[in-house]
Amino acid sequence: MKKVGAILMVLCLFVVIMVGCTKESKENEKGGEESKVESTESKTSTNKKIKIGFAQKTLENEYQKALAEGLVEAGEAKGWEVTVLNAKNSIENEQKNMETFVSLKYDMIFINVVDTEAATASINAASEAGIPVIGIDSHVAEDAKVVTNIASPSYGNGRLVGLYAAKQYDVDELISTGLLSGNKGNPGGLDRRLGLFTGVIEGRIGCTETEARKFAEEFEQQLVKQGKALNQDANFEVVAQGWGGWSIEGGLPEMEDIMVANPDINCVMGENDSMLIGAMGAIEAADKLDQIQIFAAADAMKGALEAIMDGSSYKATGLNDPVLVAAKGIDVAAEVLIDGTDPKSYEKIVYTDAACITIENAEEYYDADATF
Template sequence: MKKLLLVLTMVALLLTSVTGCGNQNQTGNKSTGEQKQAEQVNTKYKPKNGQQIVIGFSQYTMGAPYFVEIVKAAQREAEANGCKFISVDGQDNINKQQADIEDLLSKNIDLLILNAKDPIGVVPAVKEAQAAGVPVIEVDSSIDPSAPVVTTIQSNNKENGKRVGLWLAEQFKGKNIKAALISGAQGNPVGQTRRDGVFAGVIAGQMKALGQEISDAKAEEYANDVEKQLVSKGKAKFDKANFEIVAQGWGSWAHEGGLKAMEDILVANPDINVLISENDSMALGALEAIKEAKQEGQVTIVAAADGQKEALALIKEGKYGATGMNNPTLIGKTAVQVGLKVLEGDKSFPKIYYTPPVAITKENVDQYYDPNAGF
């Protein structure tokens, strides 16, 4: 197998050679502090002589339509470029995902695309890929900085969350927000970034409505205070912005998980007026519980991320407030395109490549809704 020394150099790069990706939101990246400093090494890749490139994709779960669509989009793009594509499902188990990666490496893949189940637990497998000369691209989830990946391709979770939070604050205009929060998985950094982005947007928007404009940095500081309360108490209250989270439930990113978490929350908190979810799938499940409790129309529903077509259809009908755009088709396609550039010898990629942040609401949903979409 080829030997590869990867180069990660921070550049002000829009990846113009990657079609369909859109422009990277540099202003948003700087404001969130999520852009990590890259390291510099040298790329010395020599492509196989006329042999078909083999791309492996390790997805940690196929338990939600979003994850399925990332893999399908990557496969379409790989096959369109004449590559062989092999995907494996970690079944939401870190041990299986590690074994999956070892199996892919045994099949002499040229490129590994990875959506890590655990940001730290998968690091040894990534280092094994590096030792085998296989470049690794992380998608969707975040991974520990010690993992030698080329880049991480994901939506700008914090900026998406902020936009959703600002929209929510605009609906309430300083009035009391009594929210339930449904999160994906404990310890997941993407989930925390998403909800903290929403908190910052809500706080900034609410305080502006109350005549107290604050900076983005101050809004994030206050959001961190809310996060600390959640960690210690499982609920939080921020009186300066009339913003309260009465309970946090865990939905494992799935529809059924959101349904169960919301049922439990409503038993003790039937008077909530907002649901904040870290993705659409859990929010759609929670909506079923809200309907069962005969509270549909009384609870404003927002998701920090995804843009799932079922959620967009409800946004069009006015039954779902807003969601952040986290396009799995764009992420999967971009991962393959970037990977092929790496295999051609391209040495410069940002440590994190963000797709453009957008809050999808009734005002702009027609730009994004496709009833025939895979997700």
């Protein structure tokens, strides 16, 4: 009996041990499953689709359409989701669009501002919510908390076009110019015409860029005060300034008025291609294409490139490619969001490369299928 009792005790102890081991094994297995879930959730979080918002001021012209399309395409090429909200040139709409991106917790916002000062509150609200903001194309205010601004080099492009224009006239020939500007007070427009003035003066006098820039600023002051300006050493004058509102429709009548008052001009310069394409129509109607050469500080739009390649009086334009601007913006976004670059490490403005496009190189930049 004692022997049987001992055997039963051993069997009971074995069962208890086996049950305990089985329980521990199941708990470990359960813990392993929980670990797998945590690991999967972590991987999903790491690889979640990045969401980019673009608060675009307008989609009502070809440049802005191409800029939006370029941002979407460059973002999607990285597997990102890019949403464009159109403010339709309304400050109120822009504020609502920015609030939408913040409330939906987008990873980054690009903004092409309707108004420099009015956009600051929305930009800073997004930044304070932990969403980095990048200005693109238009200038933002000094106190706007952006990572940087992405833009074509307005001054740099203008200067290269001005240098080219200086070579298209004999040294002793007066460059008598009609100027087409976009709208008063626009900082980008000012940079573009200062670039044009600097390039012409630098090319004609043979001075340094720094010296030419100083002369160009004095030239601009003359223009503001008198409506015309002259640099005798460069044999260069602007006889009138028209405000074409950046459009073909605005450039044409302004050019007509300039030619009526100044029939002997041999040059027209402007702050973008659209106005100068309009001006070219007015020049053609006046039968003065052989008399007046045309130079734009920007944009290298398709119509201007076609005119340049045709060997017309449209001689040069600066490279303001919205697709390149968009691609540069997405590159900066990737550096911040993926590579971990400090957002505070960027310069105030990140530029694309400056270029002057002429009959010698226009084919390199021309795309028949381009939106802009």
